Amino acid sequence: MTRSTPARPLDVEALFPELAAYRGTTTRLHPRPGRPGLSASSVGGPMLWPADEQWPVCREAHGRGRGRRPTDIHRGRQILASAWARDQAPGPSDEERELLVELYREHRLPGVSETDPLPMIGLAQLYCGDVPDLPTGPDDCDLLQVFWCPFNAHGPSGYGLDLHLRWRRSWEVGQVLTAPPQPPVLGADGFLPEPCVLHPEQVATYPFADLLSEELCARIDAWEEALEAEAEQAMDENPAEPPSYQYDLSIPPGWRVGGFASWHATDPYPMDCLICTTPMRLLLTIASSEWDNGSGSWKPLEDQAQRPHPSATPTKVTVGRWGELNVFVCPDDPEHPHRWCIQ
Incomplete structure (x- = not known):
């Protein structure tokens, strides 16, 4: 639509x-919730990323061993959306509330070092052919890919973002990375986008x-x-x-x-x-x-x-x-x- x-x-x-x-x-x-494909501009959708190219990572130390798991965040959102969409007695039930409390709990992951490279989150990808005001990138690149670190403790202030922009020529991508790495935990829910198609x-x-x-x-x-x-x-x-x-x-x-x-x-x-x-x-x-x-x-x-x-x-x-x-x-x-x- x-x-x-x-x-x-x-x-x-x-x-x-x-x-x-x-x-x-x-x-x-x-952006609206949907199932975007690799060849479409999207927020939170799959990235057209070469299988032989390193996925963007953050190398700063900022408590990456503690936070909320991506799967728990997605599951919690699904429960809340279904609960409020009910015609009868909208809102989470007592059982759903108990589950949400568990899903919203922070986790400390053993074996995760603060110096380990942390995979960034694929936030958006935009094709020049889809977006009129998107300029062509360097060397005629037609695809902009945006990533960010799921923690905001960067820079001198300790509260900055780590944002990565990647321009590429989409027609040069061969075999695509089908299972990109994910950060084990996130510093806040708002770093994790839901897959959205664009209009x-x-x-x-x-x-x-x-x-x-x-x-x-x-x-x-x-x-x-x-x-x-x-x-x-x-x-x-x-x-x-x-x-x-x-x-x-x-x-x-x-x-x-x-x-x-x-x-x-x-x-x-x-x-x-x-x-x-x-x-x-x-x-x-x-x-x-x-x-x-x-x-x-x-x-x-x-x-x-x-x-x-x-x-x-x-x-x-x-x-x-x-x-x-x-x-x-x-x-x-x-x-x-x-x-x-x-x-």
């Missing part, structure tokens, strides 16, 4: 014609307001304040939330490729290439949810028609405190190190 973004509540360029010069595109990936949709997008000109940003702020004042004066018992530039008119929520980064959790700061100092561009946004109470106007039409409404967290991936991970790359040389930030 395709996914279609509803028309925006207002024509933002009619309100602020200057925004036409800033307009860009981003591709919403719309890419390209939409218009505009920069985060604070990155616009000072004069235009001030006019947008004044417009939003006027709408809020009108809503308060309406004296409606159930007033509708007025549209806003940030949540309804500029940057869509959810997993997406290209476009502009949202800086709603921090002030914007430069994301320049560490090698050549070129301003980097947003490659991929990995989101904890596809929409929330503030961004519900972006919920696809097909999801609104479904009863009951589908979950806004199909991938089960969690970034930070229910935020999103923005991954940036150098536009001049995609082989330069990527950078990321969490919002």
Whole structure:
């Protein structure tokens, strides 16, 4: 099933014609639970990985001998999904609760050393032919594969992520690795994606307001304040939330490729290439949810028609405190190190 973004509540360029010069595109990936194949773009699906090539691993020491087992996480999610889908007495039974307590227990694995290489998790793979805003990689690579370590104790702060990007030419892959290694335990459930098929949709997008000109940003702020004042004066018992530039008119929520980064959790700061100092561009946004109470106007039409409404967290991936991970790359040389930030 395709996914279609509803028309925006207002024509933002009619309100602020200057925004036409800033307009860009981003591709919403719309991941939904399914059974993706090797030749398809996916989140949490099988990777087109050569059998004779080493799987990405993390070599940092960060308590990898203790955590939750991947099979337990998947099983716990299945139990909860089935329990809440019941027509009669939805929710887990006492027996299911007891099982969930056991599945959610942390395990300490004997014989697992903190210095042993830890297999990374295949988070997503994206084909250029599927995703309009995905740039071609170095040397005409048509496939981007994204991995991460299932622990967040990296870097000087001890709270960083270890994210690995791999570009490849899909037509050169011969025998495929059919049983990739898995980490024995994970530091948190949110590192483990559920297999999802993608429904890419390209939409218009505009920069985060604070990155616009000072004069235009001030006019947008004044417009939003006027709408809020009108809503308060309406004296409606159930007033509708007025549209806003940030949540309804500029940057869509959810997993997406290209476009502009949202800086709603921090002030914007430069994301320049560490090698050549070129301003980097947003490659991929990995989101904890596809929409929330503030961004519900972006919920696809097909999801609104479904009863009951589908979950806004199909991938089960969690970034930070229910935020999103923005991954940036150098536009001049995609082989330069990527950078990321969490919002």
